[in-house]
Every structure is written in structure tokens, then in C-alpha cells.
Amino acid sequence: MTSLNHKDYIKEDVKQDYTFTVYTENRIGILSRIAIIFSKRKINIESLNTSPSEIDGIHRFNIVIQETGDVVRKLARQIEKQVEVLKVYFNTNHEIIWQELALYKVPTDIIAEQVEVERLLRQYGASAVVIRKDYTVFSVTGHREETDRLVTALEPYNLIEFVRSARVAIIKNSRGFHEKLKEFEALEPSEEVVENEFLNKGDNVFTM
Numbered sequence: 001m002t003s004l005n006h007k008d009y010i011k012e013d014v015k016q017d018y019t020f021t022v023y024t025e026n027r028i029g030i031l032s033r034i035a036i037i038f039s040k041r042k043i044n045i046e047s048l049n050t051s052p053s054e055i056d057g058i059h060r061f062n063i064v065i066q067e068t069g070d071v072v073r074k075l076a077r078q079i080e081k082q083v084e085v086l087k088v089y090f091n092t093n094h095e096i097i098w099q100e101l102a103l104y105k106v107p108t109d110i111i112a113e114q115v116e117v118e119r120l121l122r123q124y125g126a127s128a129v130v131i132r133k134d135y136t137v138f139s140v141t142g143h144r145e146e147t148d149r150l151v152t153a154l155e156p157y158n159l160i161e162f163v164r165s166a167r168v169a170i171i172k173n174s175r176g177f178h179e180k181l182k183e184f185e186a187l188e189p190s191e192e193v194v195e196n197e198f199l200n201k202g203d204n205v206f207t208m
């Protein structure tokens with residue numbers, strides 16, 4: 001089997017799902033400024049999640065859009081111009097591990113009476129979150145296609161309510177943001193005062 005690299009996945013002129021992973025300082029207003037970058041270009045955000053990252057004080061955004069590779073590269077450059085943004089990555093679905101959480105509210109009596117419903121929920125790995133006399137809420141984690149299929153399957157059984165979270169994603173070939181942060185710290189000027197060894201030798205150093 002031939003292995004594909006990053007360039008093979010990115011098709012410059014073909015629209016496909018891309019997930020942006022954006023590391024930012026935790027500042028008020030950064031979310032709206034990032035969202036404006038997409039809205040100005042009339043690009044629809046399919047999914048948006050924000051959470052703390054593995055580094056204290058730094059937040060992580062997962063933003064999903066459907067666009068061409070060329071547009072995605074330009075967007076990444078624009079996002080990185082924001083002062084609070086530390087780093088932006090973009091990846092196709094092949095390059096990430098991702099999940100979404102879905103909740104389904106189903107009448108409890110239907111579950112008790114219809115064996116098919118219980119079988120369906122077991123098939124999709126659903127777990128009960130709340131059980132009441134009038135309804136039961138189940139949760140499922142997976143890809144969007146999987147959670148959508150369960151919605152369709154439960155519709156004939158009086159599905160009361162359905163909600164799905166935004167995508168959370170981890171880049172497969174990444175050592176985390178720690179390494180990149182070390183590079184940033186290396187570029188910062190040292191706080192330690194270093195004595196200039198040539199300070200008293202000005203005539204010798206600067207005379208030609």
C-alpha cells in the first residue's frame with residue numbers, strides 16, 4: 001500500500017472538510033475576530049469548538065469548514081495575523097482523530113415495548129444518561145455520518161429530541177504544542193543581564 005503524505009491529502013482546487021486547530025491566548029473577543037475572518041469571505045463554519053489546551057493559559061479552537069486547499073491556506077495566514085493567535089494548523093479528515101457527541105431523547109415506553117429500538121441503541125454503542133418514566137436520554141460518540149444514521153433509524157420510534165456537539169479533534173502526527181512553545185520561548189530576549197566583554201575595548205573593536 002502506498003503511503004500518502006500531507007500534500008496528497010490537500011487538493012488545492014477541490015472542496016473537502018478541513019479542521020483548523022488554533023492555539024490562542026485566552027483573551028476576550030478573540031472568538032469574534034476569528035469568526036469575522038470567515039464571514040467576510042462568506043465561508044460557512046460547519047463546526048466550532050473552543051476549550052482549554054494541554055498548556056495552562058492557552059486555549060484551543062477546532063474549526064471545521066468545507067473549502068479548497070488554496071482558500072484554507074489563505075485563511076490560516078489571516079488567522080495567524082491576530083495578535084493573540086500563537087499558531088494555526090489545518091488538516092484533512094485523514095490527518096486527525098475526531099469525534100462528536102450526540103444526545104437522543106426517546107420515549108421510555110417505546111424502548112420497553114420495541115425490541116428493535118433497544119437493538120439499535122446497542123448497535124450504535126449508545127449509553128443511557130438519564131432514565132425517566134416519560135423519556136430516556138442516550139449519548140453516542142462518533143463521526144457525523146454515524147450519529148446521523150441513528151437519527152434516521154430512531155425517527156419511526158417517536159424520537160423526541162436530538163442535539164450534537166461540535167467536533168473535537170487531535171492531529172495524528174503531532175507532538176503537541178509544547179515543542180512549538182519552546183521555539184517561541186527561544187526567540188524571546190533573555191531576562192539575564194549579560195556583561196558586554198567588549199565594553200572597555202571600544203577603541204580596539206571599533207577603530208579601523
